[in-house]
Amino acid sequence: MRFIHILLGSADPTSVNGVNKVVHWLATSQVRAGIASEVWALKQDGAESSHDHEYPLRVFRTTRSRFLLARDLLTAINNLIPQDTWVQLHSVFIPELRAIASVLKRRGILYGVTTHGGYLSFYADRSLAMRTKKAAFSALWENWMLRNAAMIHVIGATEIDDLKRRANKQKIVLIPNGYEVDPREPELTPRQEGKPPAIIFCGRHVIKQKGLDLLLMGFAKYRAQGGTLRLIMIGGGKDHEYLRQLAKDLGINNAISWPGILTVEDLRSSVGSAAAFVHSSRFDVLPTACLEAAALGVPLFVSEETCFAPYLEPRNAGWVCRPNAPDKIAETMFIIQRTTPAERHAMGERARRMILEELRWDFICKKLYQAVQGCMARAA
Helix, strand or coil, X not given: CEEEEEEECXXXXXXXXXXXXXHXXXXXXXXXXXXXXXXXEEECCCCCCCCCCCCCEEXXXXXXXXXXXXXHHHHHHHCCCHHHEEEEEECCCXXXXXXXXXXXXXXXXXXXXXXXXXXXXXXXXXXXXXXXXXXXXXXXXXXXXXXXXXXXXXXXXXXXXXXXXXXXXXXXXXXXXXXXCCCCHHHHCCCCCCCCCEEEEECCCCHHXXXXXXXXXXXXXXXXXXXXCEEEEECCCCCHXXXXXXXXXXCCHHHEEEEECCCHHHHHHHHHCCCEEEECCCCCCXXXXXXXXXXXXXXXXXXXXXXXXXXXXXXXXXXXXXXXXXXXXXXXXXXXXXXXXXXXXHHHHHHHHHHHHHCEHHHHHHHHHHHHHXXXXXXX
């Protein structure tokens, strides 16, 4: 089987865009497992990707209209052999992917779609104009791609009900994100919490998806009631300055650190010192930052919307906040504070085992390959 991943992006694993990381590690794991896997990257400038990779990587320039495909991309698709090729299209609300699906369908090449939680943003968008635009795009253009896919791959269970409404007859498989364990990570255990202990967030400073306004409001309630843990907000993004001003308005700026974007070593050291690693997302699908923190042996403090609950709770490897609201966030922070450092350390070790035993990329690769084999067998 020839396995081709197609995405809008670069597949660079250092990108802040999680889709790039997922595609890189899926293709890498497949190649290491002996599967003929490659990545086709769609980029506006057509520039070659410079990151290290073990899989063949082809870059195709997007067209100005975005609803039409460049000649070299059409030629590449037409050169594929239908009987032994599977194409996986990554993400949604991307005009090129629907156009690619049309060519694949015409040539009899089976394809799947990994939605990466993209439709969850539709329901959280506060802009009526944007929701209307996305609804029209889906109805008039993209839903055809879903209805004609041989398989729809979801990363989190929160995606399933919506996709059943969009493409109720299609096979939907739930396969989570994974993590590639760095051989250096065991060197960081046993880890030491920072003093004073802190809850750490690391990721894009984007309010709508990551719920960082909820996190700051919850932290303000927690500190106002006598909480002593600090909050560290690593990273940056379009809402960074707004969040810093919100922290000042809430009177908690002195209890928060804003170290910005860190080097890899400084990031590993900082995250490894956390009492807990937090993601208060309004919508998400196993964010890669949480997987990275868990691999470092840090317990997770997450909203149910991150889709981590089925993995964390059976292992007692963190705290799931329900509902994802300031009062509950403050209450959970007090639970973390009352948990002894020794128990937080034990929870972190269980989080690490969660990665090693359930969420490694080689496990995820095997599950996806088996699902695809089943689709191809049924179509034969």
